[in-house]
Structures are given as C-alpha cells and as structure tokens.
Amino acid sequence: MEREVTEYEMVAAVEPFVTVARPVAVAADVVIGGRDVVVMAGPCSVESYEQTRAVAAAVAGVGGRVLRGGAFKPRTSPYSFQGLGREGLEILRAVADEFGLLVISEVLGVEHLPLVAEYADILQIGSRNMQHYPLLWAVGELDRPVLLKRGFMSTVDEWLKAADHILSRGNEQIILCERGIRTFETATRNTLDVNAIALARQIAPYPVVADPSHATGRADLVLPAARAAVAAGADGLLVEFHPDPATALSDGEQALPLEALPRFYDQVGRVAGALGRGLGRRTPL
Numbered sequence: 001m002e003r004e005v006t007e008y009e010m011v012a013a014v015e016p017f018v019t020v021a022r023p024v025a026v027a028a029d030v031v032i033g034g035r036d037v038v039v040m041a042g043p044c045s046v047e048s049y050e051q052t053r054a055v056a057a058a059v060a061g062v063g064g065r066v067l068r069g070g071a072f073k074p075r076t077s078p079y080s081f082q083g084l085g086r087e088g089l090e091i092l093r094a095v096a097d098e099f100g101l102l103v104i105s106e107v108l109g110v111e112h113l114p115l116v117a118e119y120a121d122i123l124q125i126g127s128r129n130m131q132h133y134p135l136l137w138a139v140g141e142l143d144r145p146v147l148l149k150r151g152f153m154s155t156v157d158e159w160l161k162a163a164d165h166i167l168s169r170g171n172e173q174i175i176l177c178e179r180g181i182r183t184f185e186t187a188t189r190n191t192l193d194v195n196a197i198a199l200a201r202q203i204a205p206y207p208v209v210a211d212p213s214h215a216t217g218r219a220d221l222v223l224p225a226a227r228a229a230v231a232a233g234a235d236g237l238l239v240e241f242h243p244d245p246a247t248a249l250s251d252g253e254q255a256l257p258l259e260a261l262p263r264f265y266d267q268v269g270r271v272a273g274a275l276g277r278g279l280g281r282r283t284p285l
C-alpha cells in the first residue's frame with residue numbers, strides 16, 4: 001500500500017532509519033503527532049487503588065484520554081519508595097479500564113518488559129535509561145508505542161540516536177519526550193529545553209511531547225512550562241497530578257492537585273487552539 005509522505009518526512013532526517021510516518025496511534029482516536037495535543041496525566045507513582053482511582057476519575061472528568069503512573073520507579077535513593085511493581089500495574093489497568101483511559105507506564109529494565117507490556121498501552125523509557133541499549137532493542141522488537149524520555153545529561157543528537165536504536169529493531173511507534181535537562185541553574189529541578197522541542201520536531205521523524213513536571217520540579221511552574229511547550233510545538237504533555245500532593249510518596253513538590261485539572265486543560269487548550277490544534281478531549285464523563 002502506498003504510504004502518504006508527510007511534510008515531516010521531507011525534512012532531512014537524522015540518520016539511516018528514517019522511513020516512518022510521523023503520528024503514533026495509541027488508539028484509533030488517540031493519535032500523538034496528529035492535530036491534537038495529547039495530555040497524559042496521572043500520579044508520579046501508583047501508591048494505592050484509592051489514590052490512582054481518584055486521579056483516573058478526575059482525568060476522565062475533564063475528558064482526558066491517557067493515564068500516567070509509575071509502578072517501577074527509578075529513584076535516586078534506594079531508600080525511597082520503589083513502586084508497587086505488578087500490583088501497581090494491576091491497579092493502573094483496572095482504574096484506566098473503568099474510566100475508558102489508556103495507560104502509560106515506565107519500564108525500568110529488560111526483565112520487566114513482558115510484565116509492563118501486559119498492562120501498558122505506551123511503554124515509557126525513563127530519562128536515566130535513555131542509553132540503556134538492551135532495553136531500547138527490547139522495546140524495539142515490540143509492536144507498541146514507546147515514549148523515550150531525553151536523558152537529563154544528553155544532547156539532542158544522542159537522544160535521536162537512542163530513538164533510532166528502537167527503530168533499528170523494527171518498532172516505528174516512537175514518541176520523544178523532553179523532560180528537562182541539568183544545567184548550571186539550581187532554582188528549578190531541571191531546565192525545560194524548549195529549543196529542543198522545536199528542533200526535534202523539525203529534524204526527527206517522531207512526535208515530541210514534553211514533561212513540564214520533571215522539567216521544573218515545582219508545582220507552581222508546571223502550567224507555565226506546559227503552555228510554553230505547547231507553544232513550541234509539543235504534540236503532547238506528560239504531567240503529574242496527585243489527590244494530595246503533600247502526602248505523595250514521590251515527587252509531591254511538583255504534583256498538581258486534582259482541582260487544578262480543569263484549569264490546566266483549559267489553559268493548554270487555549271495555547272493549542274492558537275496553533276490550530278485541539279486537545280482531543282472526550283466529552284467529559
């Protein structure tokens with residue numbers, strides 16, 4: 001079948017494996033890299049059924065389509081909460097199904113891949129794993145969307161080459177995610193590289209989303225950073241929300257409360273609208 005060559009594909013691309021059409025369809029009506037900016041919202045970590053269900057209900061309540069949540073957590077300290085593992089995935093899937101949401105969750109190691117792939121619609125590769133080549137090859141063997149976070153110490157070129165490692169094994173369903181890089185600035189957790197969002201969208205054949213939560217590390221900066229990312233051309237957002245950020249087991253300081261969801265969608269929707277895009281929201285439940 002003849003495939004339509006997108007405008008995107010005509011741009012000189014990174015290197016050898018650039019043969020793919022750009023949008024990644026997570027479901028028939030949820031396409032990342034299409035007209036709509038896709039918001040993926042949820043807790044940093046799945047902590048309990050009640051906590052995750054509350055977030056899922058709130059996300060569905062604003063017409064959201066994708067629920068995020070970590071079951072296997074890459075924590076800087078081995079003494080921090082490491083995630084609920086399989087139980088976390090079971091919770092995530094159960095509440096997502098209840099509210100008709102799709103699931104994105106991190107796969108931390110090759111050994112976890114079969115398990116995470118049982119439950120998640122999008123496989124998230126974390127910043128610390130961007131150059132974990134055996135993991136990239138393993139997800140590259142699957143027929144499943146993969147969201148590849150940029151390493152916080154990685155250049156755009158390294159990030160795109162990491163994506164090509166996935167592509168080299170046959171999986172073309174790649175979504176890039178700019179999640180902030182480490183700079184000399186310590187006032188914020190990381191620095192959102194807005195340049196990289198615009199640049200990657202021009203030179204790579206993959207959709208690009210942004211994570212304003214890890215990029216800023218501060219709840220009060222998440223919305224402005226999200227607006228900036230969408231203005232720069234981001235095809236989606238990965239954002240942390242929690243029913244009670246003060247008691248979160250991970251990343252509470254950057255989590256937005258559920259009450260902030262309507263305004264968040266409204267505000268990023270306005271920026272998307274200025275660019276002729278929507279948020280692909282479902283009629284709220």
Ligand code: PEP
Nearest residue numbers: 070126127128149179214
């Ligand atoms: C996360 O999304 O929960 C996460 C751990 O992000 P990162 O890999 O960007 O630190």
Ligand code: MN
Nearest residue numbers: 044240250251
């Ligand atoms: Mn987090």
